[in-house]
Amino acid sequence: MSVRVLFLGSLRDSADAPEADYPAPLDWQGLLAAVPAAVAEQLREPHVHVACAGKVLSDKTDLAAQDGDEVALLPPVSGG
Template identity: 60%
Template sequence: MAVRIIFLGPLADMAGKQSVEADAPLDWAGLLDVVGKEVAAQLGEERVNVACGGQVLADKTQLQAKDGDEVALLPPVSGG
């Protein structure tokens, strides 16, 4: 089935889209393959987080998304 990947903020600009679907199950290596080189490079940065099923992962490389899950790619937050 499918996992929905949501690109937020500047990651959506890099990807050129707001979301994409990938085959389930989806692990870290699969996520990097699906999102493209530019976004994958950003995901390697410590300040970029990944959430699965509404929970921010403490270790994003341990991603194990299953059918129906939504994976959100969260860019660094800035503000004042």
């Protein structure tokens, strides 16, 4: 039983991997404890968003990922 976490954009660089699997269920505190410290630090920033099962959470601390869910960590978009 696991949750797949996708590290997108700059979070991928901080994680040194594009994705990782963590034990399910996975809540906000569990996510912060599971990911690398550099990623956890960035996740605490208000401009970083979290999507679970294809839906962006309005409050990322409400994360409640279950077995088989995919969680995407979304850094701010930049461009020009």
